Structure formats: C-alpha cells, structure tokens
Amino acid sequence: MASYPVTVYRWDDPGAPQIGNGRASDIINIWQKCLVEGYGTKLPLGWTRPYYDAARQRACYRNNVDAGGSGGYAIVFSNAGNDADYNLMRLSHAKTMSDIDTAVGQGFTKAFQIINGIGNLRRTKWVIIGTACAFYFMVSYDNFPLDGATNSHLPALFVGDFFSRVPNDAGRFVSECALGTSSDLNTTNNSGFYALNSIADIIGTDAKSLRIQNSDNSSGSKVYGAALHTYSYPSNYTITLENESAQILSPIGICEGGIAGSGNRPSVLQSSAGNTVNPYYRGQFPGIYTVFNPYRNDRSFPTIISQNGQNHWLLRTFWGAPATLINMEVWNDPFL
Amino acid sequence: MILSFNIDKSPYNTGLIELDFDPAAERYGIIDRNSLSMLWIGPVPTTNPAKIVVPLQYATSNNLAVMIFDDAGTPNYNAAINDKVRAQLVDARTITTNP
Numbered sequence: 001m002a003s004y005p006v007t008v009y010r011w012d013d014p015g016a017p018q019i020g021n022g023r024a025s026d027i028i029n030i031w032q033k034c035l036v037e038g039y040g041t042k043l044p045l046g047w048t049r050p051y052y053d054a055a056r057q058r059a060c061y062r063n064n065v066d067a068g069g070s071g072g073y074a075i076v077f078s079n080a081g082n083d084a085d086y087n088l089m090r091l092s093h094a095k096t097m098s099d100i101d102t103a104v105g106q107g108f109t110k111a112f113q114i115i116n117g118i119g120n121l122r123r124t125k126w127v128i129i130g131t132a133c134a135f136y137f138m139v140s141y142d143n144f145p146l147d148g149a150t151n152s153h154l155p156a157l158f159v160g161d162f163f164s165r166v167p168n169d170a171g172r173f174v175s176e177c178a179l180g181t182s183s184d185l186n187t188t189n190n191s192g193f194y195a196l197n198s199i200a201d202i203i204g205t206d207a208k209s210l211r212i213q214n215s216d217n218s219s220g221s222k223v224y225g226a227a228l229h230t231y232s233y234p235s236n237y238t239i240t241l242e243n244e245s246a247q248i249l250s251p252i253g254i255c256e257g258g259i260a261g262s263g264n265r266p267s268v269l270q271s272s273a274g275n276t277v278n279p280y281y282r283g284q285f286p287g288i289y290t291v292f293n294p295y296r297n298d299r300s301f302p303t304i305i306s307q308n309g310q311n312h313w314l315l316r317t318f319w320g321a322p323a324t325l326i327n328m329e330v331w332n333d334p335f336l
Numbered sequence: 337m338i339l340s341f342n343i344d345k346s347p348y349n350t351g352l353i354e355l356d357f358d359p360a361a362e363r364y365g366i367i368d369r370n371s372l373s374m375l376w377i378g379p380v381p382t383t384n385p386a387k388i389v390v391p392l393q394y395a396t397s398n399n400l401a402v403m404i405f406d407d408a409g410t411p412n413y414n415a416a417i418n419d420k421v422r423a424q425l426v427d428a429r430t431i432t433t434n435p
Contacts, residue, residue, distance in 0.1 A: 050379065065381065071435040096378040096435065098363065104377055167348050167428040170389050170435075216350055216391045217366075217375045276348070277391075335343055336429075 002068065002336040004131035006287065007045060008313070008328050009033075010302075011125045015040030019126055019139065021085040022114025024057035024078035031076065031137070034128045035061055046132045051100035056081045060097060063160055063173065067132035072173020073097045074159045079111065086116045091157060093175040095213045105213040105221070110177035112155035120144055123154065125301070129313055129326050134160025134286050136326055138315070146299045146314065146322045154316065162254055163333040164215065164283035166276065171213035171221070172283065210254065214277050222278040227253035228290055247307055249289035249325065251334075254282045287331035294321030304328070351395040351423030352431060353402065355386045360413050361404035366390065369401040369419060378435055380404075387434040395425040 011018065017033045020026040033039045035047035046067060051060040057078035063069035072095055079088040089112050095105030114123050120143040129136045138156040157177040164172045210224040228250070256278075295303070295314055303314040305325055312325035353366060357380045365377040366388060376388050394400050400421040406413040 065434060066383075068432075070433075071378070071381075096376065098377055104374070168350070168389050168431060168433050170433075215389075217389055218391045219373055219375070 002333040004068070004133060004286070004331045004333070006129060006131055006327060006329055006331055007034075007042065009042060009128040009130075011127070013040055013042060015042075019114060019124055022087065022116065022123065023083050023085055024087045024089060025054075025083050027089060027114070028052075028057065028059045028076065030126055030128070031059070031061065034130070035135070045130050045135065051097065053100055057083050057087075058100060060100060061159070063134065064132035069133040070161045070170070070173045071096070072161065073103065074173075074175055075103060075106075075109075086114055088113045089155075091159070091175050091177050093159070093173055095171060095173065095217075105171070107174060107211040107213075107221075108209065110157075110175070110209075112157060112177050114139060114155060117141065127302070127313070129287070129328060130160070131286070131331055134158070134162070134331075136288070140301050140316060144301065146295075146297060146301055146303060146316050156315075158285060158288075161286070162283045163286050163331075163335055165279060165281060165335055166215040166283075167336070169215040169283070170217045171215050171278070174210050174212060176210060176226075176285075212254075212278065212282060216277055218277065220278070222256060224254050224256055224282055226285065227255040227281075247291040247293055247325075249291060249307065251284045252288050252290065253284045256280045256282070283335065286333070287327040289325050289327070291323050291325060294323040297321045345429060347427040348429050349392055349395075350426060350428040351390040351392055352426045352433075353386075353388045353390055353394075353400065353421065353423050355388075355402060356384045357386065357404060358413075358416075360406050360408070361416075362407040363405040365403045365405070367401050367403070368394075369399055375400070376435070381434050383434070385434065387431065389428065389431075389433055390423050392425075394423040396422075398422045 016039060017030045032049060035045050036049050038044040046064040048062050049059055050062050059076050061074045062071060065071040072093060075092045075094060077090055079090050090109055091112065092109040093107045094103035097103050117123055120141060122142040123139050124142040125140040127138050136158050139154055159175045161172045162174060211221050212224050214220045305312045305314050311328040313328055314322050315324040361380050363379055366375045367373065375390055398420040400423065402418045402421050403415055405415050
C-alpha cells in the first residue's frame with residue numbers, strides 16, 4: 001500500500017498568506033506558497049508552477065513526479081483575465097501541457113469565487129490539505145458553525161491524482177470543483193457556480209462532473225463522477241445528537257456516471273465489462289471519507305475529529321449534518 | 337476504516353516507452369506513425385529516462401514515432417525523430433513512470 005504524507009496549511013499559521021479581497025492574485029499566492037514555496041516554518045508540498053502569467057492571472061501547477069505523481073497539470077485563472085476584487089476564478093486540468101495556453105487531454109473547466117461577505121460571513125479562512133500529488137482547497141466563513149443553509153457560496157475543490165484501479169493510470173490527474181448543475185461543465189456563465197459549498201456537497205449533488213482521459217495515453221476520455229456509499233450530508237440539519245464512537249470510513253469512489261448518495265443507483269454498462277482503458281469503476285478520491293454517524297451541525301469551525309488514531313478535518317455542509325472527513329496525516333492508496 | 341480490502345494485483349499488461357534525451361531538447365512528443373495521432377507531448381523530465389505508458393497495441397507493432405524539440409534560442413537545432421519505435425511490453429504494476 002502506497003502512502004503519501006499529508007500536510008495541512010491554514011490561514012492562521014504563522015506567516016500564512018491571506019485571502020485579502022478574494023483576488024485571483026490572492027488565491028494564486030496561497031497556492032504558490034503551499035504548493036511551491038512554503039511559508040513560515042512550513043515546507044511546500046513539492047509541486048511546480050511551469051507556467052504563470054501575472055498580467056492575466058493564469059497559473060498552471062504540476063504535481064511531483066518523483067514523489068509518485070502523474071505529472072498532470074492544474075490550470076487556475078481569473079475568468080476576466082484581470083485582478084479585480086472578488087474575482088470569478090476558473091479551474092481545469094490537463095494530462096500534459098505544451099505552453100500556458102496549450103493543454104493536452106484537458107478536462108472540464110469549472111469555476112469558484114470568493115464572494116464578498118459581511119461580518120461573520122466574510123470569507124477569511126482557507127485551508128489546504130494535501131500531498132506531493134493531490135490537495136483539497138477550501139474556504140470558510142470568518143465565524144460560522146458548520147451547519148445550515150446559510151452556508152452557501154464557499155469555494156471547495158480537489159486538484160491532483162486520484163487513487164486509480166489502473167496502475168500508472170495516465171489520466172489520474174483531475175480537478176473537481178462545485179457545480180450548479182451538471183450542464184455547467186464548460187461555460188463562463190457563473191450563475192451556476194455560485195452554489196459552492198463543501199466538497200461533500202459537490203460530490204453529493206453532482207454525479208457527472210469529471211472528464212478523465214484514457215489510462216493508457218490513447219486519445220479519448222470518459223465522464224465519471226463521485227460514488228458514495230453513504231450520504232455526505234444527512235438531510236436533518238437540525239441534528240443535535242451525535243455518536244463519536246468509532247466510525248466506518250467509507251471511501252468516495254469514482255465511477256462512470258457517478259452515484260450520488262441520494263438513492264440513485266449506478267447504471268453499470270455491459271459495454272464496460274472487461275474494459276481496462278477506462279473501466280466503470282476507476283478509483284477513489286484520496287484521503288476523503290463519508291461516515292454513517294453524522295456530527296452535530298452546530299459545531300464550530302474548524303472541527304478536527306480523531307478517528308483510528310489519526311486527525312481528520314470535518315467538512316462543512318450547506319445543508320444537513322456534517323458527515324465527511326479528510327485525513328490530515330496520511331493518505332493510503334489501497335490499489336498499490 | 338476499511339478492515340478488509342482485497343485488491344486484484346494480477347499482472348496488468350501495457351506498453352512502455354523509455355527515452356533518454358539530448359541535453360538540448362526541451363520537449364518531446366510521441367505519435368502513432370500511421371495516423372499521426374498524438375499520444376504524448378510534454379517537457380523533457382529533469383532526470384533521464386522519461387517513461388511513458390502507451391496502449392498495449394504498440395508493444396506488438398513498430399508503429400510509434402518519437403520526436404524531440406529544441407525550444408530554446410532561435411532554436412539551435414532542428415527537431416529530431418526516431419521512427420518505427422516499438423514499445424516494451426511491461427506489467428504496469430511493476431513500473432514507475434516518469435512523464
């Protein structure tokens with residue numbers, strides 16, 4: 001089993017970069033510090049930034065091949081190509097790139113935005129939980145508990161290699177970001193992209209959101225989505241009881257078409273039988289789990305849960321009770 | 337925690353291209369020499385050799401062409417191409433790629 005040590009970067013670390021006015025340069029600066037340069041006493045994750053255009057606020061990050069990464073690219077940029085306050089950002093990924101504007105084997109392009117809030121709802125707290133190969137980036141309110149329908153419009157995204165069933169999967173580098181609807185897969189229309197919440201939310205509500213390139217470098221791709229065993233945010237959002245005893249941590253899979261935890265069933269295609277280039281069940285997101293026992297929705301942010309002797313970051317939910325955890329110490333690839 | 341997780345670890349055949357580069361090369365590409373469809377293009381890795389997975393069919397034919405490009409300067413060197421390349425047949429579980 002291959003293991004990847006995890007580093008947690010957060011807004012209140014000594015020397016940590018800040019969100020400021022939610023500009024593209026603020027976001028790219030946070031990524032640059034966490035992924036490439038480090039800050040304070042924290043070492044970076046060991047990624048590189050092969051391409052960067054400060055004038056357009058467009059940056060491409062590549063994960064660490066020497067540490068087991070695929071060498072895939074994340075493309076993050078200001079949608080307007082400028083550095084205005086509270087800018088709409090867009091996110092995509094590619095298997096490889098030839099220059100800053102030439103992506104090869106590109107996935108869907110999505111969007112996120114730091115929205116200008118008031119008082120406790122200002123978006124001031126960010127966290128990156130990641131490895132040399134993948135990371136989660138989340139933004140939270142200045143002071144608001146983990147629950148409730150008020151919790152909307154918060155960026156949360158995944159970038160990097162998922163754990164693939166296919167060894168040395170050439171398509172395993174992806175980016176996943178909240179969507180308004182499944183039709184908002186490649187558009188500049190930002191209305192759908194405002195519905196940003198926790199990663200638990202996007203995985204729970206949108207089942208067809210990942211375009212993954214073929215695993216053997218042949219040309220072609222297939223659309224996948226997250227597949228859950230249990231719902232990422234149970235619907236009773238007034239829950240005040242919780243059971244913090246040992247949980248079963250359910251991995252979040254990546255399946256053709258995806259399976260939201262709302263009772264939808266997967267449609268396994270007969271044509272997928274024996275397919276090894278882009279199999280129906282492709283792999284799973286690293287280090288993230290849903291649990292059957294949700295946590296109290298009035299918990300403060302951030303909440304760290306100890307499970308199996310390791311710390312886990314409890315994800316915010318926009319509706320229902322929090323029930324999704326990210327391991328803060330080590331991510332284990334079960335397929336290797 | 338998943339207490340029991342039995343994973344299929346039987347051999348997983350695939351094609352592999354392994355390349356050593358001229359120091360003047362900045363980028364390289366791999367194409368199907370019949371269709372000229374692109375399998376890979378990317379920067380030369382910091383350490384030789386590059387190792388790229390290719391479809392299994394290229395391990396049983398001589399149907400790849402590999403190119404290197406000098407992007408620096410005017411450029412200084414013309415592109416170079418190795419034709420009729422056959423991929424190695426490998427078990428994808430036992431290799432470490434270096435794209």
